[in-house]
Amino acid sequence: MGVTLERDIRERFRRSGYTLTSQRKAVLEALGESRGHPSAEDVYLLVKKKNPRVALGTVYQALSVLEEIGVIGAKHWSESPTRYDLNVEPHLDIRCLGCGAVSEIPGVGLGDLEDRLRAATPYEVTHAAVVVEGLCPACRAAG
Amino acid sequence: MGVTLERDIRERFRRSGYTLTSQRKAVLEALGESRGHPSAEDVYLLVKKKNPRVALGTVYQALSVLEEIGVIGAKHWSESPTRYDLNVEPHLDIRCLGCGAVSEIPGVGLGDLEDRLRAATPYEVTHAAVVVEGLCPACRAAG
DNA sequence: CTCGCGAATAGGAACGATTACTGATCACCG
DNA sequence: CGGTGATCAGTAATCGTTCCTATTCGCGAG
Ligand SMILES: [Mn+2]
Ligand SMILES: [Mn+2]
Ligand SMILES: [Zn+2]
Ligand SMILES: [Zn+2]
Numbered sequence: 646m647g648v649t650l651e652r653d654i655r656e657r658f659r660r661s662g663y664t665l666t667s668q669r670k671a672v673l674e675a676l677g678e679s680r681g682h683p684s685a686e687d688v689y690l691l692v693k694k695k696n697p698r699v700a701l702g703t704v705y706q707a708l709s710v711l712e713e714i715g716v717i718g719a720k721h722w723s724e725s726p727t728r729y730d731l732n733v734e735p736h737l738d739i740r741c742l743g744c745g746a747v748s749e750i751p752g753v754g755l756g757d758l759e760d761r762l763r764a765a766t767p768y769e770v771t772h773a774a775v776v777v778e779g780l781c782p783a784c785r786a787a788g
Numbered sequence: 789m790g791v792t793l794e795r796d797i798r799e800r801f802r803r804s805g806y807t808l809t810s811q812r813k814a815v816l817e818a819l820g821e822s823r824g825h826p827s828a829e830d831v832y833l834l835v836k837k838k839n840p841r842v843a844l845g846t847v848y849q850a851l852s853v854l855e856e857i858g859v860i861g862a863k864h865w866s867e868s869p870t871r872y873d874l875n876v877e878p879h880l881d882i883r884c885l886g887c888g889a890v891s892e893i894p895g896v897g898l899g900d901l902e903d904r905l906r907a908a909t910p911y912e913v914t915h916a917a918v919v920v921e922g923l924c925p926a927c928r929a930a931g
Numbered sequence: 932c933t934c935g936c937g938a939a940t941a942g943g944a945a946c947g948a949t950t951a952c953t954g955a956t957c958a959c960c961g
Numbered sequence: 962c963g964g965t966g967a968t969c970a971g972t973a974a975t976c977g978t979t980c981c982t983a984t985t986c987g988c989g990a991g
Contacts, residue, residue: 664958664967685948700970705949721864721919726948739911753908758901758918765896768882768922775901775918776864779911807987809939828978843941848978869977 657714668692668699672707673731676717682728682738682747720774722747735759739777743784750777800857811835811842815850816874819860825871825881825890863917865890878902882920886927893920 658665675691737750818834880893
C-alpha cells in the first residue's frame with residue numbers, strides 16, 4: 646500500500662513541521678487515483694471509500710496543508726468549486742463550459758512568461774496560474 | 789452625465805438584446821471610477837452612493853450581463869470574491885497575499901501563449917486568464 | 932397620452948462551498 | 962504507561978452568490 650510515498654513529500658512534511666497523517670496520505674492517494682482535477686468533494690468521496698469516518702472538513706484541511714507545502718496545486722474557475730492537482734509545475738488547465746470537466750493542455754508551458762512578469766512587477770511573485778475555458782470536442786459536437 | 793458611453797458598448801447591448809438600463813450604466817461607471825479590480829460588493833457600495841435603492845442582486849446580474857457581452861472581465865483568486873475589470877484584453881493581474889489588493893502587471897502580455905494553446909488542444913477555447921499571487925512592496929516591507 | 936407586455940429590479944430567502952468551533956482521539960516524547 | 966500538542970469527526974456558522982416573487986420600468990401599439 647502506501648509504502649511508496651515519495652521521499653520528497655516526506656521531506657516537505659518534515660521540514661514544514663506538519664504531521665504526515667493517514668488522512669493526509671489518503672487525500673494524496675485520492676488525487677493520484679482520480680485522473681482529472683477533482684474538487685474537495687470529489688476527493689472526500691474517494692477517501693471515504695477506504696475510510697468512511699473521514700470528515701469533509703478534514704479533507705479541506707489536508708488539501709490546504711498539502712498546497713501550503715507545495716505538494717499539490719489549486720486553481721479557480723467560475724461556476725466550479727476549487728480544483729486540485731498533483732501537477733505543481735506551471736501549466737495550463739482547461740475547463741469545459743459544457744460538462745465541467747477539467748483537463749490539462751499538454752505540451753504548452755508558460756514559456757518565459759514567469760520571468761517576464763517577475764521582471765515587470767515590484768511584487769514578490771509567489772504563484773502564477775493560467776486557467777482556460779472552452780468546449781471539449783464532445784460538448785462541441787453535442788451542440 | 790452618462791452622455792459619454794462608448795459607441796461600442798451601446799452596440800454590444802443592441803446586438804445582444806439586453807437593455808442598457810440605468811443600473812447597468814451605473815455599474816459600468818463604478819468600474820471606471822474604481823481604479824483597481826473591485827468585487828461585486830465594492831461595485832455595489834459605489835453604485836449605492838448615487839442610487840441607494842439598488843440591490844446587490846442587481847449588481848451581480850449587471851456584472852454577469854456585462855461579462856457575457858464582453859464589456860468587462862472577471863478573474864478568480866483563492867481567498868477573495870470574484871474581481872471585475874474594464875480591461876478585457878488578455879493580461880496579467882496580481883493579488884497581494886498581504887493586503888488583498890489586485891492590480892495589473894503592465895507591459896506583460898500573454899505573448900503567443902493563446903496561439904500555442906489553441907494549437908495544442910482539441911477544445912474550442914473561449915477564454916484564457918492569468919492570475920498571479922504575491923506580496924506588494926508595502927506588505928513585503930511590513931514583513 | 933394611455934394601455935399592455937415583457938424585461939429588469941428590489942428585497943429577501945435560499946443555496947453551495949468553505950471555514951470555524953468543540954470535544955474526542957491520535958502521535959509522539961519522555 | 963501518562964502527558965501534551967496536533968489533528969480529527971461532527972456539526973454549526975459564514976460568506977459569496979444565486980434564486981424567487983411581487984413590483985416597477987421601458988417602450989411600442991393603438
Ligand atoms: Mn493541471
Ligand atoms: Mn486587470
Ligand atoms: Zn465538455
Ligand atoms: Zn499588499
